[in-house]
Amino acid sequence: MSSMRTVLKSQWPDQTKSPPTLGRSALNPSELFIVDLFQHFVEIINSVERLRLIAALLGARPGRSPKVNKATYLSFLLESYLQELFVLRERFLLFAKYVKRKSKRLDPRDATKLDNLIKLTVTLFERRARQRSNHVHETRYTTDDISHAQGLELIANSPLPKDPIDPAAWRVHADLAYQETRKRLVKEVRKELEAIEKFQNVFFATIQPILAERICKSG
Numbered sequence: 001m002s003s004m005r006t007v008l009k010s011q012w013p014d015q016t017k018s019p020p021t022l023g024r025s026a027l028n029p030s031e032l033f034i035v036d037l038f039q040h041f042v043e044i045i046n047s048v049e050r051l052r053l054i055a056a057l058l059g060a061r062p063g064r065s066p067k068v069n070k071a072t073y074l075s076f077l078l079e080s081y082l083q084e085l086f087v088l089r090e091r092f093l094l095f096a097k098y099v100k101r102k103s104k105r106l107d108p109r110d111a112t113k114l115d116n117l118i119k120l121t122v123t124l125f126e127r128r129a130r131q132r133s134n135h136v137h138e139t140r141y142t143t144d145d146i147s148h149a150q151g152l153e154l155i156a157n158s159p160l161p162k163d164p165i166d167p168a169a170w171r172v173h174a175d176l177a178y179q180e181t182r183k184r185l186v187k188e189v190r191k192e193l194e195a196i197e198k199f200q201n202v203f204f205a206t207i208q209p210i211l212a213e214r215i216c217k218s219g
Helices: 002-009 029-059 070-102 108-137 144-157 167-218
Strands: none
Touching (some): 029 070, 070 108
């Protein structure tokens, strides 16, 4: 990723000055290309940062406010995670397709590399994209352990009259279910995020030399 930054910075040599703030209509095609590259690059970086934030929130304890259902909080973070994964998938695809579209007389080998990047992106995010699609268009996404934890917490917070089970016992069960569910999600998300960060490095390492050649030709 550092090499990618080097390519972009080479088009803005004076780092002591802010980048130009002219409207797009005032820029020539080469300048527009660089501006768009920065935008694509920043969008991917920001999306990965949001995924890291969600992973950190999953690993941290939520507030102790009685208004916050801890299991529902996990569900909310998981839905946010799925949504941000979808955003990142689209950012990767847009960037690869943009570079391919804007690179005239592209070497066939480079075109193949970009096509492979697009295929790898689709494959990497396929399972999560399907989960996200289902919960958006059908029902809210959840898992069995999240639903179980939510049910126990609901009972613990709203005990039934004449319930033979001590409310404190329900609270113990609810807390245990929450902790086990959170532990599973943290492990799963961290492992997935590690794979995404590796793919991000491969993505930029593949695109960087193609961009460098494209910029040299246009310069």
